[in-house]
Amino acid sequence: xxxxxxxxxxxxxxxxxxxxxxxxxxxxxxxxxxxxxxxxxxxxxxxxxxxxxxxxxxxxxxxxxxxxxxxxxxxxxxxxxxxxxxxxxxxxxxxxxxxxxxxxxxxxxxxxxxxxxxxxxxxxxxxxxxxxxxxxxxxxxxxxxxxxxxxxxxxxxxxxxxxxxxxxxxx
Numbered sequence: 128x129x130x131x132x133x134x135x136x137x138x139x140x141x142x143x144x145x146x147x148x149x150x151x152x153x154x155x156x157x158x159x160x161x162x163x164x165x166x167x168x169x170x171x172x173x174x175x176x177x178x179x180x181x182x183x184x185x186x187x188x189x190x191x192x193x194x195x196x197x198x199x200x201x202x203x204x205x206x207x208x209x210x211x212x213x214x215x216x217x218x219x220x221x222x223x224x225x226x227x228x229x230x231x232x233x234x235x236x237x238x239x240x241x242x243x244x245x246x247x248x249x250x251x252x253x254x255x256x257x258x259x260x261x262x263x264x265x266x267x268x269x270x271x272x273x274x275x276x277x278x279x280x281x282x283x284x285x286x287x288x289x290x291x292x293x294x295x296x297x298x
Contacts (some may be wrong), residue, residue, distance in 0.1 A: 135242045137166060137175035143197035144179045152258040157181035157195060167204045168210035172241055176203060210251055215240060218248060220257035 150157050165177040179270045203293040214236065221235055225277050233248045243251075 132242075134166070135168070135173045138172040140175045140177065140279070142177045143199055145181050145195055146198050147195070148181075150190055151182040153183065153185050155183060155185040155188065158184045160194070160227065163196070165200075165204075166209065167211050168193050168209055168214065168241055168243070169203075170213045170217060170241065172209075172240065173242075174203070176200070193276045206252060208254065210241075210243070214243075215258070218251045219259070220268065222252055222255070233251050271284055 144268050145157070148156060158181065160180050160182045163180050165176045165178060167174045167176060172254065175285075178200060182192050183190045183195075185191060202212070205215075217239075218236065219233050221232045227235070229245055229248050229252070232252075235244045236243050236248065
């Protein structure tokens with residue numbers, strides 16, 4: 128379906144550079160190949176990201192001409208998505224902590240100034256569920272984030288309940 132309204136204009140511009148200026152395989156300097164613009168909608172507004180994409184210029188390197196995007200891009204949004212991770216986390220917290228419906232979450236996001244349609248709210252909740260399932264099944268990643276195995280078990284029980292009977296999964 129076509130968009131009925133204009134895409135919101137960015138109220139903030141951020142330039143992202145690669146942290147590693149040298150090729151990880153050969154150690155030669157990578158040259159800046161092109162800029163990639165990306166617009167992300169966050170809770171604080173619309174952000175225009177300019178990504179400085181680099182490539183290895185060493186013809187003998189196995190990574191010759193391989194694209195290297197800025198590492199911090201992943202802190203803003205998921206690949207190929209227009210909504211920031213903060214929007215995904217906020218929608219997920221409304222859904223699973225406050226038990227809000229999709230129309231209620233849509234209304235709350237609109238009140239926060241996020242230009243979004245109801246269908247996109249459903250898509251965001253799907254992404255939240257995927258991120259949650261990866262975080263619960265990847266014990267090493269969760270241990271690093273939370274610190275101890277006890278906290279992992281406690282958080283996993285709290286966040287992963289079935290929708291049918293309300294019982295805890297994995298017990």
